[in-house]
Amino acid sequence: MNPMTSLALRYDGRRLLILDQTRLPREEAWVDGGDPDAMVGHIRRLAVRGAPLIGVAAALALAVFAESGADESSLRQAAASLRAARPTAVNLMWAMDRMAERIPLGAPALAAEAEAIFREDVALCEAMARHGVSLLGAGEAVLTHCNSGALATVGVGTALGVILRAWEAGKVRHVYVDETRPLLQGARLTAWELARAGVPHTLLTDSMAAILLRDGRIDRVLVGADRVAANGDFANKVGTYGLAVQCRFHGVPFHPVAPWSTVDLACPAGAGIPIEMRDAAEVRGQGGRAWAADDTPAFNPSFDVTPAALVTSLVTDRGVATAADLQAGILARLG
Structure with a gap:
């Protein structure tokens, strides 16, 4: 494979390194990602x-x-793991x-496919940014x-990619960042x-966003x-659904941004999206500091599902689907 580099990933033709995002922003540490079992661990612990x-x-690990x-x-x-x-x-x-599909064709075919997936993501990010701006x-x-930038892709990002390109174009003057409980991806990464x-x-805590929306200090939420279901319902980091409800109440445009590879046409609606439940300890504390007793019961879904009815428009690399488009089943037709 040819060398490939992004903000969060480095492949020099021999070794695959991953930026351990659990250590940001205090430390930029790179860990080996070339072993599939190790990569499974990196993914599960959100490195x-x-x-x-x-x-x-x-794909690169495989x-x-x-x-x-x-x-x-x-x-x-x-691959199954x-x-x-x-x-x-x-x-x-x-x-x-x-x-x-490429496994029977051998290592060169797998290398070519992994490189293609990398290059495609870079291009998809720029297309989403163009449509979103x-x-x-x-x-x-x-x-x-949460975080939807270059730490979540190998390009400029999805929603944060739109924001960064809009900043460059003079269309964004300020960004408010939900800290994103319980793992603080907004605070640590965005x-x-x-x-x-x-x-x-x-930076603000998740529970503060409604005040800014009420006071007219936010023009748009991205x-x-x-995962996006065929009807436009979508799963994102937990807290997104509540933010969408607040936007609807205060009349603020609300836009999910995602590549077409995130659209799951086999899933008819958000109720069919599986939601990962994570360790309750993440809610009780972080980084060795506890703010609840060890035996405190906690509810910790990693994602929630926002219904399409709360979406102003969905931005993809293939274009922008308005609320009316989603209601008319445009995603199924685009697929």
Whole structure:
């Protein structure tokens, strides 16, 4: 394979390294990602996260494993393990299904497919950004939830990619960042990306967004998506649904941004999207600091599902689907 580099991933032709996102923003540590079993662990503990990045990273891990001399049986077992690492993010399954088709053709075919998936993601991000920027007026203040930038893809990002390109075009003046409980991907990752890009931003807890929406300080909300059902319902980091409800009440446009690989036409509606439940300990504390007793029961879904009825428009690399488009079943026709 040719060398491939992004903000969160490095492949130099021999070794695949992954930026451990659990250590950001205090430490930029790179870990080996060339072993599929290790990659499964990285994905499950969110060292690698973001639906597009997970798919690319898993594809590259499988290709590196093939180049090490793994036989067909071992490759199929590795592909199955990687595919099951996170049940909600459909990009992972999409990428592994593409790779699995190439397993009988050998390591060169797997390497070529993994590289194609990488290059496609870069192009998809730019296409989403182009379509999304067209929705914004001049000098808007926007809010985003979780992380959907270059740490979640191998390109400029999905929702955060739109925001960054809009900033460059003078269409964004300020970004409000939900810290995103319980793992703080907004605080740790999105704020870090915005600071690196020199974009003015303000961090807030998830429960503060409604005040800004009420006071007219936010012009638009853009979020990512981990799976989009055929009717436009979509799963994203938990807290997105509540934000969409608040936007509807306050009349603020709300846009999920996702590549077409995130659209699951086999899933008719959001009720069919599997939701990953994570360790309750994540709710009780973080980083060695506890704010609840160890035996406190906790509810910890990683994602929630936002109904299409709350979506102003869905931005994809294939274009923008309005609320009316979603109601008319445009996603099924685009597929």
